[in-house]
Amino acid sequence: MPASQPAEPPVPEDRAFPGTIRLHVDARDVLRRIFKVREIIPIEQPGQLVLLFPEWLPGYHAPQAPIELFAGLKIQGAGRDLAWKRHPTQVHAFYVDVPEGVREIEAEFQFLSPTDPAQGRVVVGPTLLSLQWNAVLLYPAGYFARQIAVEATLTLPDEWQAACALKEAAREAATITFETVPLDVLVDSPVFAGRYFQRLALDERAEVHLNIVADSPELLAVTPDKIAPHRALIAQTDALFGTRHFDRYEVLLALSEEIGSIGVEHHRSCEAVTVKNYFSDWDATFSRRDTVPHEFVHSWNGKYRRGADSWTPSFDQPIRNSLMWVYEGQTQYWDRVLCARSGLWTAEQAMQAIALTAATQEVRAGSRWRPMSDTTRDPIIAARAALPWASWQRSEDYYAEGSLVWLDVDTRIRELSGEARSLDDFAQRFFGTGEAGDWTTNTYDFEEVITCLNDLAPFDWRAFFLDKIEGKHEGAPLAGIERGGFRLTYRSAPSAYWANTEKVAENVNLMFSLGLIASETGNVQEVLWEGPAFDAGLTTGTTLLAVNGDAYSAEALKRAVAAAASGEGLSLRVRAGKQEREADIRYTGGHRYPHLEPVEGARPRLLEILAPRS
Numbered sequence: 172m173p174a175s176q177p178a179e180p181p182v183p184e185d186r187a188f189p190g191t192i193r194l195h196v197d198a199r200d201v202l203r204r205i206f207k208v209r210e211i212i213p214i215e216q217p218g219q220l221v222l223l224f225p226e227w228l229p230g231y232h233a234p235q236a237p238i239e240l241f242a243g244l245k246i247q248g249a250g251r252d253l254a255w256k257r258h259p260t261q262v263h264a265f266y267v268d269v270p271e272g273v274r275e276i277e278a279e280f281q282f283l284s285p286t287d288p289a290q291g292r293v294v295v296g297p298t299l300l301s302l303q304w305n306a307v308l309l310y311p312a313g314y315f316a317r318q319i320a321v322e323a324t325l326t327l328p329d330e331w332q333a334a335c336a337l338k339e340a341a342r343e344a345a346t347i348t349f350e351t352v353p354l355d356v357l358v359d360s361p362v363f364a365g366r367y368f369q370r371l372a373l374d375e376r377a378e379v380h381l382n383i384v385a386d387s388p389e390l391l392a393v394t395p396d397k398i399a400p401h402r403a404l405i406a407q408t409d410a411l412f413g414t415r416h417f418d419r420y421e422v423l424l425a426l427s428e429e430i431g432s433i434g435v436e437h438h439r440s441c442e443a444v445t446v447k448n449y450f451s452d453w454d455a456t457f458s459r460r461d462t463v464p465h466e467f468v469h470s471w472n473g474k475y476r477r478g479a480d481s482w483t484p485s486f487d488q489p490i491r492n493s494l495m496w497v498y499e500g501q502t503q504y505w506d507r508v509l510c511a512r513s514g515l516w517t518a519e520q521a522m523q524a525i526a527l528t529a530a531t532q533e534v535r536a537g538s539r540w541r542p543m544s545d546t547t548r549d550p551i552i553a554a555r556a557a558l559p560w561a562s563w564q565r566s567e568d569y570y571a572e573g574s575l576v577w578l579d580v581d582t583r584i585r586e587l588s589g590e591a592r593s594l595d596d597f598a599q600r601f602f603g604t605g606e607a608g609d610w611t612t613n614t615y616d617f618e619e620v621i622t623c624l625n626d627l628a629p630f631d632w633r634a635f636f637l638d639k640i641e642g643k644h645e646g647a648p649l650a651g652i653e654r655g656g657f658r659l660t661y662r663s664a665p666s667a668y669w670a671n672t673e674k675v676a677e678n679v680n681l682m683f684s685l686g687l688i689a690s691e692t693g694n695v696q697e698v699l700w701e702g703p704a705f706d707a708g709l710t711t712g713t714t715l716l717a718v719n720g721d722a723y724s725a726e727a728l729k730r731a732v733a734a735a736a737s738g739e740g741l742s743l744r745v746r747a748g749k750q751e752r753e754a755d756i757r758y759t760g761g762h763r764y765p766h767l768e769p770v771e772g773a774r775p776r777l778l779e780i781l782a783p784r785s
């Protein structure tokens with residue numbers, strides 16, 4: 172082993188790794204939330220071996236490997252302990268000297284799920300778990316991920332059931348052996364498992380299934396009227412893209428407060444951990460129904476087709492994200508459209524969601540200094556950490572602002588083509604292309620996006636996107652809403668969608684009046700840059716103690732905003748750190764909640780977009 176400075180890990184090559192890695196994960200310690208791993212790796216030749224923990228994860232667009240949760244590494248060869256040493260800066264790389272005559276090595280280690288959300292996303296609860304294979308394996312450096320074969324087995328607690336995009340090759344008691352697949356397919360095929368489990372087909376061909384795990388059995392209160400829009404989602408997405416690029420697709424849905432919420436796309440499955448009362452409080456949680464449509468769209472936009480610089484051959488190679496405004500921006504656009512087309516939302520609810528997105532982007536001062544393209548670096552910069560001034564810093568705005576740009580594109584194609592074409596045609600030509608069932612990844616670049624749009628409706632799309640993506644702006648790109656026959660307006664009462672998002676998040680959102688969001692208990696969660704609360708010196712993390720002399724409550728704060736419009740002052744008792752003070756907010760505009768209102772005489776293209784395909 173190198174004494175001081177290990178050599179850099181070998182770069183990946185497109186050659187077959189000799190042999191099959193056997194990976195066994197024991198997930199039975201759900202009380203302590205520990206996955207115990209035993210991995211047998213064939214050895215090609217003696218000498219230095221570099222084992223890597225997957226670092227750059229496609230669905231995260233960033234080096235988000237939970238290496239800090241990897242522990243207990245012990246490596247043996249031919250019955251002897253082998254010493255390992257970690258690279259001093261590439262901390263995902265472990266170096267081992269393999270002696271002559273060793274044909275395989277055995278690595279033992281654990282993945283320690285966070286046991287408190289402050290440590291990261293909790294992935295194991297007493298009755299369910301979410302297993303991402305990248306967190307429980309090491310792989311040999313020097314090979315493309317698709318060239319390393321892995322046979323994975325998983326042992327679950329008794330009476331638990333599991334769902335995964337991989338076929339089961341064998342099952343013995345509580346141990347499942349999955350089909351042997353390349354490493355990239357394994358990492359793209361997570362497992363949800365639990366004691367309370369339900370599996371339902373979502374299409375006629377029974378290729379797409381909804382797999383539900385939940386904290387408790389009553390949360391699986393799935394009735395046909397709630398499954399119907401999920402089935403319609405699959406049919407409407409089929410109609411949108413025309414061709415399926417998978418042989419099977421597993422929606423992995425966890426209804427849980429025990430494990431951390433997440434939405435991650437994969438080619439033949441998705442992970443969605445959402446509110447536990449998704450089905451059991453169907454109306455009260457409707458605003459959260461866009462997760463499954465979003466992740467399902469990614470099977471086409473993101474997995475089957477991916478921006479060229481986002482594709483990498485191996486998990487140690489940096490992922491670049493320059494086309495995330497297509498990958499995520501257009502996916503967010505379609506998730507709202509498909510929510511409406513499938514009946515998961517009404518068209519009215521979808522428009523209310525678009526109004527909230529538009530208004531949020533409209534007041535984001537960060538677009539003055541950061542072009543949207545710069546926010547494609549945010550997964551690497553911030554990794555979704557909470558930010559003190561999100562509206563000034565911006566955060567992955569290629570999602571929300573990107574979705575508004577694609578509404579602009581859709582309505583523009585419709586207008587330019589005399590309503591003959593739309594972004595639906597782009598979806599078919601760009602994402603639905605190729606053989607049905609083919610699920611290799613095909614990359615694209617900016618030029619291909621421009622060419623496809625020009626074929627649909629000739630226009631200077633290059634200049635259009637350079638302005639939208641690379642330009643700095645005041646306000647949001649609202650042209651699509653206007654060409655869609657609507658305008659963004661503000662009223663004194665919130666939309667049903669708005670009220671629902673507040674209820675689910677247990678907060679009060681006054682971003683467009685006071686310029687703040689606070690929890691029901693008075694914790695300030697966001698302050699709008701240069702808004703009235705900002706001017707009064709409030710920050711994220713401030714606690715609101717009293718409103719005009721009365722103890723704080725969300726209702727008291729809302730009453731005070733209304734009263735301030737008729738000239739009464741608005742004084743808050745606040746605590747920041749150990750300091751308490753009075754903060755007078757100078758604001759007399761009353762309540763302001765965003766809505767879309769029809770423009771008289773304009774063609775309601777937005778309603779045409781949101782209508783189901785027949």
Ligand SMILES: [Zn+2]
Nearest residue numbers: 465469499502
């Ligand atoms: Zn996404």
